[in-house]
Amino acid sequence: MTDPSGIDPLVEGPRTRLRALHPSEYRTVFAWYNDPELVSPFDRFSLDTFEGFVQDVESASDDPRSLAPRFVIERREDGRLLGLLGHFTPHPVLSTVEVWYVMGAREERGKGYGSEAVRLLVDHLFRVLPIERVGAVCDAENVPSVHLLERVGLSLEGTLHRALFHHAVWHDVRVYGVTRSAWASRPTSA
Numbered sequence: 001m002t003d004p005s006g007i008d009p010l011v012e013g014p015r016t017r018l019r020a021l022h023p024s025e026y027r028t029v030f031a032w033y034n035d036p037e038l039v040s041p042f043d044r045f046s047l048d049t050f051e052g053f054v055q056d057v058e059s060a061s062d063d064p065r066s067l068a069p070r071f072v073i074e075r076r077e078d079g080r081l082l083g084l085l086g087h088f089t090p091h092p093v094l095s096t097v098e099v100w101y102v103m104g105a106r107e108e109r110g111k112g113y114g115s116e117a118v119r120l121l122v123d124h125l126f127r128v129l130p131i132e133r134v135g136a137v138c139d140a141e142n143v144p145s146v147h148l149l150e151r152v153g154l155s156l157e158g159t160l161h162r163a164l165f166h167h168a169v170w171h172d173v174r175v176y177g178v179t180r181s182a183w184a185s186r187p188t189s190a
């Protein structure tokens with residue numbers, strides 16, 4: 001099924017679909033990407049230029065390490081853009097992929113859209129990549145993100161103590177992951 005943007009969705013869940021960004025959405029997404037509230041959990045210090053951002057987005061498919069957004073989360077019901085998703089290879093040797101996620105539409109948070117979208121992304125990554133693990137890291141104090149990862153079905157694997165210098169304080173970072181076999185055997189209601 002084609003979505004209202006005319007771009008074939010990558011995957012669809014009950015309430016959301018993931019698809020590539022359309023150039024007409026770059027300004028909206030760029031604004032989210034540079035919104036301090038949204039990106040502060042990632043601790044990005046520098047603002048991107050719009051031109052650099054577009055270049056990053058458009059070259060991301062050729063670069064597994066790219067931190068650029070790869071997909072938007074779109075609500076199926078009305079085509080509203082809800083957020084962004086990315087994934088990247090964090091290590092030159094280890095065979096693992098990490099996901100990241102932001103719900104740019106703040107008033108739509110807490111309604112389960114983020115969890116559904118991340119679940120769709122993890123599913124997709126296991127389907128298309130020959131990897132055994134998908135992971136995510138998050139600030140231990142980022143309660144919504146911790147809840148999202150646990151709800152989606154990633155397990156807490158450990159803590160990187162004082163690994164993130166954020167708002168002038170050292171923070172612990174939680175490491176989450178799920179193996180291919182654990183994902184395949186997770187309860188279907190998860």
Ligand SMILES: CC(C)(COP(=O)(O)OP(=O)(O)OC[C@H]1O[C@@H](n2cnc3c(N)ncnc32)[C@H](O)[C@@H]1OP(=O)(O)O)[C@@H](O)C(=O)NCCC(=O)NCCS
Nearest residue numbers: 041102103109110111112113114115138144145147148151
């Ligand atoms: C993290 C984020 C993507 C969650 O998206 P969302 O659509 O609100 O998530 P969901 O509605 O699917 O909720 C996921 C879980 O988080 C909980 N949650 C959501 N917002 C919350 C809040 N403000 N406080 C506490 N818990 C919250 C939900 O209750 C749910 O947990 P539960 O299953 O135990 O009830 C969103 O808060 C966000 O964009 N934050 C800013 C960017 C960010 O921190 N990204 C992650 C960086 S590691």
